[in-house]
Amino acid sequence: MKRIFFALLLLTSYVNAQQLAPLTVEKIMRDPKWMGISPSNFSWTPDSKSVLFTWNPEGKERDQTYKVNVGETTPVVYTETPTNNPTIIFNKDGSIGVYEKNGDLFLVPKGKSEIQLFSTLERESNPRFMPTGEILFQRGDNFFMLDHKTGALSQLTNIIRGKRSSANPRSGAVQTSEQDKWLNKQQLELFDYFKKAAPQRPAFRGMFGNMTPGKVITPIYTDDKTLTSIAMSPDGKYLTFRLITPATGNRNIIVPNYVTRSGYVENINGRTNVGETPSTSENFVYNVAKDSLYKIRVEDIPGIRDLPDYVKDYPAQLAERQKKNELRNVSFSSVSWNENGSAGIVNVRSVDNKDIWILQLDGETGKLSLIDRRRDDAWVGGPVANGAITWIDGQKFYYRSEATGYAHLYVYNVVTKEKKQLTSGNWEVQRVQLSKDKKTFFITANKEHPGITHFYKLKVDGGNMEQITSMKGGNEVTISPDEKWLAINYSYMNKPGELYIQENKANAVAKKITQSTTKEFDSYAWREPEMVSFKNRFGSDVYARVYLAANPHPSRPAVVFVHGAGYLQNVHYWWSTYFREYMFHNLLADNGYTVIDIDYTGSSGYGRDHRTGIYRHMGGKDLSDHVDGVKMLVDKYGVNPKNVGIYGGSYGGFITLMAMFNEPDVFASGAALRSVTDWAHYNHGYTSNILNEPVTDNLAYQRSSPINFANGLKGNLLMAHGVVDDNVTFSDIIRLSQKLIELGKDNWELAVYPVEPHGFTEPSSWTDEYKRIYKLFETTLKTKK
Missing domain, CATH: 3.40.50.1820 (Alpha/Beta hydrolase fold, catalytic domain)
Incomplete structure (x- = not known):
C-alpha cells in the first residue's frame, strides 16, 4: 500500500511539473528553452529534394542541423558536412560554365571534367561570360579578361590603393613616411639606372630573354580614400567605382563596463551621436578602350539643390542656404548593368534622406539621366528604403516605389522609356524574387490584412496575383532551387514557428514537419x-x-x-x-x-x-x-x-x-x-x-x-x-x-x-x-x- 501511495505521489508531482498554470514572472522569464526551440535557417539541397534547417527539439546545449525529404514528415539529424556547391555561370548556349571556389576560377566544359584556370595567392572572383565569349573576372581590385580558348589574359584596369610615388609617377609603391621619401630620393641621386625613362628599359628579364611591356594602363590611385562599389559592365568597356573620403572630427561615446573578468572598469568604444559629420564620396567611370577616367557629374541630377521643407521654419537658415545654393551630399549604389552592358542603372540617395533617384548612366560620357525620383518631404524609407533594382532582361528591370503611398512593384523599359505599375492597393509588397525563367515574380505581401502575410505569384507582364499559401498568420517562404516546392516557416499568434512543406501552386496542402513546443508550454491555453x-x-x-x-x-x-x-x-x-x-x-x-x-x-x-x-x-x-x-x-x-x-x-x-x-x-x-x-x-x-x-x-x-x-x-x-x-x-x-x-x-x-x-x-x-x-x-x- 505504501508503495502504491508513493508511486501516485511521484506521478502527481510529475504531472504538476508539466503544468504551467498559474503563470508567474519567474516561470515565463526562464531561459526560453523551456518553451521549446523553433526551427530556423532553412535551406534546400541543390537537387530540391530535401530541406536543411537548424533545430533543437530536445533542448540540448547546442542546436543541430536536421534534414527532411520532400514527401516525408520525420526530420532526422543531418551529420554530413553541408556541401557549398558553387554557383556556375554558363555562357549563352550553355556549353561552358565557370565558377569561383576558394579564390580560384574553374572552367566547366559540358560533358567534360572541370579545369582549374588559376591557382594564385590573390583572389579571383565574380566570373561571368562577356557577350563575345571571353571570361570577365575580378582579381583584387582590378578586372581581367580571359580567352579560355587561347589562354590569352588581358588586364583591363589598374587600380592601386594608396598614393602615387612622387619619385616615379608610374610606380605602384606607396610611401608611408618621410624616411621612405628620403630613401627614394637617395636612390635617384646615387644611381643613373633610375634616371632612365621607364618605358625605355626592360620591364622584366625572364628565362627567354628580355620581355618588353605591352600596352600601358594608366594607374588609378585611391590616395587616402576608401574604394567601394566596384562594378564592370558585362562587355568589359566601363569600370565604375566610388572613392569615399572618411569624415573627421566625430566623437564616439564611451560606455563603461563595471562588471568585468579583469576586475577593472573597461571602456567600450561606442557610436557617435546624431549630427555627426558625414563622409563624402566621388563616383567615377573608367573607359577601358580609351584608357580614360572621368567623374560622374552629380550636378546633372534633377533636384540635387532642392532644400528640405522644414527649413521654412528657420527664415535665417533658409535665406543662407538659398544664397549658397549648394549641391546636396549623395550616396551612389554600385552600377547595375544589363546582360549585354548597353545600359547601366544606379540608385542615388541623398544623405539628408529626402530623395532616392533611379538614374541611367552613359558610360561614354559619365552623364546621368532620370528614370524615377522618389521624393519624400519626411524621409524615403519603408520596404523601398534601399531602392534596389533587378534586371529582368536586356531592356527591363523591376523595382518598388511608395509613389502611391504603399510599396508596390514597377517595371521600367530602358528602350521604350515606359514605366508600368504591376500591383496596387492599400497594402505592401514586402519582398520580391524573380523566377529563374524570368517569367514570374514571387511576392510576399500583406494584401489580405496588414497583419497577415501570404506568398503570391505574378506574371512579369502583370495581371492578377495568384495566392499560393493559405494558412492564416505569418508565412516566411524559402523556395526550392527548382522552384517547385516551398519551405514555410509558419506561425500564429499563440503558436511559435514550425516548418511546413508545400508544393509551389495554389490550393496545395502545406504539410507540417516539426513540433517544437514542450508539454509544459502546451499545458497553458495561450490567448488569441x-x-x-x-x-x-x-x-x-x-x-x-x-x-x-x-x-x-x-x-x-x-x-x-x-x-x-x-x-x-x-x-x-x-x-x-x-x-x-x-x-x-x-x-x-x-x-x-x-x-x-x-x-x-x-x-x-x-x-x-x-x-x-x-x-x-x-x-x-x-x-x-x-x-x-x-x-x-x-x-x-x-x-x-x-x-x-x-x-x-x-x-x-x-x-x-x-x-x-x-x-x-x-x-x-x-x-x-x-x-x-x-x-x-x-x-x-x-x-x-x-x-x-x-x-x-x-x-x-x-x-x-x-x-x-x-x-x-x-x-x-x-x-x-x-x-x-x-x-x-x-x-x-x-x-x-x-x-x-x-x-x-x-x-x-x-x-x-x-x-x-x-x-x-x-x-x-x-x-x-x-x-x-x-x-x-x-x-x-x-x-x-
Whole structure:
C-alpha cells in the first residue's frame, strides 16, 4: 500500500511539473528553452529534394542541423558536412560554365571534367561570360579578361590603393613616411639606372630573354580614400567605382563596463551621436578602350539643390542656404548593368534622406539621366528604403516605389522609356524574387490584412496575383532551387514557428514537419488576442491587439504595451518576437487586467503616411494613438480610466516617458525600459531620418525629447536600463535621473542591470525587471475603484 501511495505521489508531482498554470514572472522569464526551440535557417539541397534547417527539439546545449525529404514528415539529424556547391555561370548556349571556389576560377566544359584556370595567392572572383565569349573576372581590385580558348589574359584596369610615388609617377609603391621619401630620393641621386625613362628599359628579364611591356594602363590611385562599389559592365568597356573620403572630427561615446573578468572598469568604444559629420564620396567611370577616367557629374541630377521643407521654419537658415545654393551630399549604389552592358542603372540617395533617384548612366560620357525620383518631404524609407533594382532582361528591370503611398512593384523599359505599375492597393509588397525563367515574380505581401502575410505569384507582364499559401498568420517562404516546392516557416499568434512543406501552386496542402513546443508550454491555453481597429483623432485607422481579462479585477485596470523600434509591426497574426511580453500579457489578463498592444503611427506594414506620421515630432501622433486607444478601452471594454498603466522598451520606453510626462491624467503609472530620453544623444542613421539634425532643426528635437517635459510627471514611474547598453546608452537614463532630482520629483525609481546590453540576455535580469513592472501595476492600478 505504501508503495502504491508513493508511486501516485511521484506521478502527481510529475504531472504538476508539466503544468504551467498559474503563470508567474519567474516561470515565463526562464531561459526560453523551456518553451521549446523553433526551427530556423532553412535551406534546400541543390537537387530540391530535401530541406536543411537548424533545430533543437530536445533542448540540448547546442542546436543541430536536421534534414527532411520532400514527401516525408520525420526530420532526422543531418551529420554530413553541408556541401557549398558553387554557383556556375554558363555562357549563352550553355556549353561552358565557370565558377569561383576558394579564390580560384574553374572552367566547366559540358560533358567534360572541370579545369582549374588559376591557382594564385590573390583572389579571383565574380566570373561571368562577356557577350563575345571571353571570361570577365575580378582579381583584387582590378578586372581581367580571359580567352579560355587561347589562354590569352588581358588586364583591363589598374587600380592601386594608396598614393602615387612622387619619385616615379608610374610606380605602384606607396610611401608611408618621410624616411621612405628620403630613401627614394637617395636612390635617384646615387644611381643613373633610375634616371632612365621607364618605358625605355626592360620591364622584366625572364628565362627567354628580355620581355618588353605591352600596352600601358594608366594607374588609378585611391590616395587616402576608401574604394567601394566596384562594378564592370558585362562587355568589359566601363569600370565604375566610388572613392569615399572618411569624415573627421566625430566623437564616439564611451560606455563603461563595471562588471568585468579583469576586475577593472573597461571602456567600450561606442557610436557617435546624431549630427555627426558625414563622409563624402566621388563616383567615377573608367573607359577601358580609351584608357580614360572621368567623374560622374552629380550636378546633372534633377533636384540635387532642392532644400528640405522644414527649413521654412528657420527664415535665417533658409535665406543662407538659398544664397549658397549648394549641391546636396549623395550616396551612389554600385552600377547595375544589363546582360549585354548597353545600359547601366544606379540608385542615388541623398544623405539628408529626402530623395532616392533611379538614374541611367552613359558610360561614354559619365552623364546621368532620370528614370524615377522618389521624393519624400519626411524621409524615403519603408520596404523601398534601399531602392534596389533587378534586371529582368536586356531592356527591363523591376523595382518598388511608395509613389502611391504603399510599396508596390514597377517595371521600367530602358528602350521604350515606359514605366508600368504591376500591383496596387492599400497594402505592401514586402519582398520580391524573380523566377529563374524570368517569367514570374514571387511576392510576399500583406494584401489580405496588414497583419497577415501570404506568398503570391505574378506574371512579369502583370495581371492578377495568384495566392499560393493559405494558412492564416505569418508565412516566411524559402523556395526550392527548382522552384517547385516551398519551405514555410509558419506561425500564429499563440503558436511559435514550425516548418511546413508545400508544393509551389495554389490550393496545395502545406504539410507540417516539426513540433517544437514542450508539454509544459502546451499545458497553458495561450490567448488569441482580439484583433481590433479604431479611428484615431485624425480619422486614420489604427490596429491593436486586446487581451481580455479572464475575471476583471473590481478596479478594472488596463495596461498599454508599446512595441519598440518605432518602425516595427507587432499587431499581427503570427508569433511575436516579443514572446516574453506576450506571455506577460497573458499573466496580466489572468490577474484581472485588460491589455492592449497598438501599432501606433510610425509602425511598419501600413504604408507611407502611417510610417512618416511622426516626422519632426516623435511623441506626437504616436503618443496620441495610445491615448485614443485608452479611450476605446474605456468606451468598449469598460476599463476604469483612472487605472491605466503603460510600459515598453527602447522606443516603447521613450513613448512611456512621453506618456507619463505629457499625459499624466491618462496614465497612472509606467515602466520605461532602456528608453531614449533625449534624441540629440541617439545615433545618426535612425534619428536624422525622422528629426533631421539638432543644429538645423532644433524645434524637432525640443518637442520630441522626454527630458524637456520631465516636470509633467505626476504618476508612478519605474525606469530600467542596462549599464553596458551601447545602443541607448546608460548615460541617457542618468541624465534624466539628474533632471528629475533637480525638479524635486520623488515618485520614480531606477533599476540598474550591470551586465546587460540593450537587449537583455540573462534570465535573472528579465525576471527581476518584470517582477518590478508587475509590482508597479499591482500596487498602483488596483487601489482605485
